[in-house]
Amino acid sequence: MIVKGMIKAAILATVCFAGVAKAEETIVWWDFLGGGDGVRMKKLIEDFNAEHAGQIKIDATTLEWGTPFYAKVQTSAAVGEAPDMMTYHASRIPLAVQQGVLQELTADDFAAMGIGQADFAPATWDAVTVDGKQYAVPLDTHPIVLYYNKDLLSAAGMLDENGLPKGMDSGENFTATLQALKDNGVPFPLGSVTADGNFMFRTIYSLVGQQGGELMTDGEFLAGDNGDKLANALGVLAGWTKAGLQSTYTDYPATVALFTSGEAAMMINGVWEVPTMTDLAAQGKLFNWGAVELPVIFDKPSTYADSHAFALPANKGKDMTPEKRAAVLTAISWIEKNSLFWATAGHIPAYAPVTKTPEYAAMQPNATYSSLTANMIFDPKTPLAGVAGPIFDVMSTYFVPTLNGELDPAEAVASIKEELNGL
Amino acid sequence: MLINRRKDTLIAAVLVAPFLAIYLLVFIWPTVQMFGISFTDAPLIGDGNFVGLDNYARLDSDPRFRTAAWNTAYFVLLTVLPGTIVALLIALGVSRLKGRAQSAVLALFFLPYILPVSVVYLIWDWVLNFQFGISMHILDWLGIDRVPITKTRAWFMPAMAVVTIWWTAGFSILLFLAGLRAIPAEIYEAASLDNASRWTVFRKITWPLLYPITSLVFTIQLISQLKIFDQVYLFSQGGRPNDNMVLVYYVFQRAFQQDQGGRAAAVAVTLFVLVVAVSVLQFQLLRLSGGRR
Numbered sequence: 083m084i085v086k087g088m089i090k091a092a093i094l095a096t097v098c099f100a101g102v103a104k105a106e107e108t109i110v111w112w113d114f115l116g117g118g119d120g121v122r123m124k125k126l127i128e129d130f131n132a133e134h135a136g137q138i139k140i141d142a143t144t145l146e147w148g149t150p151f152y153a154k155v156q157t158s159a160a161v162g163e164a165p166d167m168m169t170y171h172a173s174r175i176p177l178a179v180q181q182g183v184l185q186e187l188t189a190d191d192f193a194a195m196g197i198g199q200a201d202f203a204p205a206t207w208d209a210v211t212v213d214g215k216q217y218a219v220p221l222d223t224h225p226i227v228l229y230y231n232k233d234l235l236s237a238a239g240m241l242d243e244n245g246l247p248k249g250m251d252s253g254e255n256f257t258a259t260l261q262a263l264k265d266n267g268v269p270f271p272l273g274s275v276t277a278d279g280n281f282m283f284r285t286i287y288s289l290v291g292q293q294g295g296e297l298m299t300d301g302e303f304l305a306g307d308n309g310d311k312l313a314n315a316l317g318v319l320a321g322w323t324k325a326g327l328q329s330t331y332t333d334y335p336a337t338v339a340l341f342t343s344g345e346a347a348m349m350i351n352g353v354w355e356v357p358t359m360t361d362l363a364a365q366g367k368l369f370n371w372g373a374v375e376l377p378v379i380f381d382k383p384s385t386y387a388d389s390h391a392f393a394l395p396a397n398k399g400k401d402m403t404p405e406k407r408a409a410v411l412t413a414i415s416w417i418e419k420n421s422l423f424w425a426t427a428g429h430i431p432a433y434a435p436v437t438k439t440p441e442y443a444a445m446q447p448n449a450t451y452s453s454l455t456a457n458m459i460f461d462p463k464t465p466l467a468g469v470a471g472p473i474f475d476v477m478s479t480y481f482v483p484t485l486n487g488e489l490d491p492a493e494a495v496a497s498i499k500e501e502l503n504g505l
Numbered sequence: 506m507l508i509n510r511r512k513d514t515l516i517a518a519v520l521v522a523p524f525l526a527i528y529l530l531v532f533i534w535p536t537v538q539m540f541g542i543s544f545t546d547a548p549l550i551g552d553g554n555f556v557g558l559d560n561y562a563r564l565d566s567d568p569r570f571r572t573a574a575w576n577t578a579y580f581v582l583l584t585v586l587p588g589t590i591v592a593l594l595i596a597l598g599v600s601r602l603k604g605r606a607q608s609a610v611l612a613l614f615f616l617p618y619i620l621p622v623s624v625v626y627l628i629w630d631w632v633l634n635f636q637f638g639i640s641m642h643i644l645d646w647l648g649i650d651r652v653p654i655t656k657t658r659a660w661f662m663p664a665m666a667v668v669t670i671w672w673t674a675g676f677s678i679l680l681f682l683a684g685l686r687a688i689p690a691e692i693y694e695a696a697s698l699d700n701a702s703r704w705t706v707f708r709k710i711t712w713p714l715l716y717p718i719t720s721l722v723f724t725i726q727l728i729s730q731l732k733i734f735d736q737v738y739l740f741s742q743g744g745r746p747n748d749n750m751v752l753v754y755y756v757f758q759r760a761f762q763q764d765q766g767g768r769a770a771a772v773a774v775t776l777f778v779l780v781v782a783v784s785v786l787q788f789q790l791l792r793l794s795g796g797r798r
Contacts, residue, residue, distance in 0.1 A: 149762050153761040156550060160550040181550070181764065275743075277656045277743065277744050277745070279745065281743070330653070331656040331657070332635065332636060333744060334743045335743075336635070336636040336637060339636070470762060471762075475747065475758075479745065479748065482745045482748075483745075488657075
């Protein structure tokens with residue numbers, strides 16, 4: 083009898099244990115996606131949860147973009163309170179590795195996800211790699227593009243037969259397009275975030291890239307003629323201000339508002355504003371619009387891009403269970419493979435099998451601007467780079483006065499050089 | 506009556522203990538730590554190496570620290586004395602009203618004070634925004650060129666001063682009103698019997714009797730304005746924070762944006778010493794000038 087009882091107990095214990103092992107795994111998720119793209123990510127998470135009901139559940143929290151997000155990740159990882167996974171900017175990865183905030187993703191992890199190097203563009207893969215190790219899975223690349231108001235451009239005779247803006251091939255011709263819009267009574271031919279140097283970094287760095295310039299070579303900032311190339315880029319933008327062709331002292335929300343209200347005919351902004359336009363257009367509150375790769379102001383096309391990626395924080399004194407890790411990898415893999423929907427947020431999915439589908443090729447305006455993927459440049463790989471990082475910060479200080487005509491481009495470059503090399 | 510001194514001390518100790526424990530834990534201990542960190546090259550999280558006075562020595566040649574110190578001083582200059590004067594004037598006006606009217610007007614002046622700073626920011630951004638602000642439309646209407654008030658160096662601090670005075674004057678007005686009510690009506694009656702002019706009444710009666718309140722308001726203003734951060738942070742978002750830098754913002758930037766705990770602590774210690782020195786100095790000055798009468 084006693085033996086029988088013990089066997090019964092053993093069976094019961096096994097059943098119970100199996101039950102525990104099969105219990106739903108909750109993934110704590112943090113992101114900084116607060117705009118139109120955040121709404122789309124929430125939808126993806128809902129779909130994932132529905133499909134994995136009873137097995138895996140993502141518990142997602144959206145935090146404030148930029149410094150608040152990264153400060154919170156850093157402090158919480160230090161005391162073992164960080165989430166199981168989070169979104170991360172590829173440009174911030176070198177700093178994160180130096181701070182010891184991220185876990186390495188091993189070859190086994192990628193095998194478990196069924197994803198590998200071959201699925202990503204080389205530059206995108208490189209952006210999550212530090213010293214030959216991967217620290218994140220790229221979700222997308224999000225470049226800046228030129229938005230334009232087809233109605234205003236057409237009225238000024240500045241649309242070609244394909245409905246694209248004229249003058250995209252040189253600085254002179256593009257300036258002529260802006261001037262034609264001005265002459266046709268458009269208050270701001272180009273809506274520019276001229277009050278926010280952080281934002282303008284993206285445009286200006288793109289223009290430096292169009293001259294083949296680099297921010298950092300062998301650990302030195304703006305060496306050789308790279309300083310002159312930065313001054314050229316600033317000079318073009320300052321020239322537009324001087325000629326009254328772009329909005330001055332305009333902050334980010336105001337720039338978007340100037341464009342959507344039809345006061346600005348064009349706008350250089352991130353692809354993440356695509357949902358804003360599609361949603362407004364769907365409500366019938368927007369003119370005919372389009373988005374294209376940036377104009378070639380200098381020698382060759384070049385566009386600055388950053389990449390949203392998924393990363394696993396290195397929680398101090400807290401080891402992830404193999405079950406939890408497997409669940410997190412499942413979630414990342416699922417979202418990567420379903421990132422066609424993420425493309426409706428404007429971003430270009432990093433997972434190549436998605437961008438090769440006919441559905442993606444038919445998606446507008448994404449298909450029009452996706453040509454730029456061949457010309458993308460990323461941040462220099464240094465712990466000083468990244469959104470809301472020190473490079474952003476120093477440059478932004480001098481961009482605002484230069485773009486609004488308070489400071490000479492050459493003087494600005496001299497000050498930027500001095501401050502950057504002193505970091 | 507017999508007093509058990511030992512028992513009294515014990516009760517006092519028990520009553521004070523909870524406060525003291527929390528005070529030591531969350532104020533004194535971190536402050537001591539901050540002094541320690543300021544002599545190291547620690548990042549935001551974790552320990553650093555001892556670097557002696559390096560972090561302090563660097564402040565001397567640090568242009569951003571200089572901007573921060575200058576802007577803070579400028580802001581204090583623009584808010585403390587003007588803020589006190591504005592509050593005093595409004596309080597004098599409100600005290601002339603009677604009954605319901607007085608309560609209503611006082612409520613209007615006090616209303617901004619209960620708003621959170623983020624709301625204050627939104628309200629004033631709607632007013633001052635270069636593209637969409639209400640005041641810009643007024644300028645257009647008057648035929649004057651628009652002024653990018655929160656986006657240029659020359660206008661930023663004065664604008665912050667106006668916003669801050671608008672936001673915080675309510676509390677000072679309340680203190681002044683309490684002070685005015687404490688002045689006995691008989692003194693004013695006696696003065697009016699002597700045919701004293703309004704100015705004489707103010708100079709010889711109101712001002713001296715209100716002096717303790719004035720110096721209190723002044724001190725509170727001085728300390729809180731030295732610690733300015735919120736308004737500058739909010740209005741500089743997506744703007745030019747490095748030109749609008751103030752000391753507390755600089756501590757935040759060094760620590761959280763640049764991951765330099767040691768250098769941030771050095772700035773924080775400097776600010777701490779500054780606040781203590783200025784408060785003591787100001788208290789002594791007010792005491793001396795008060796004692797002259």
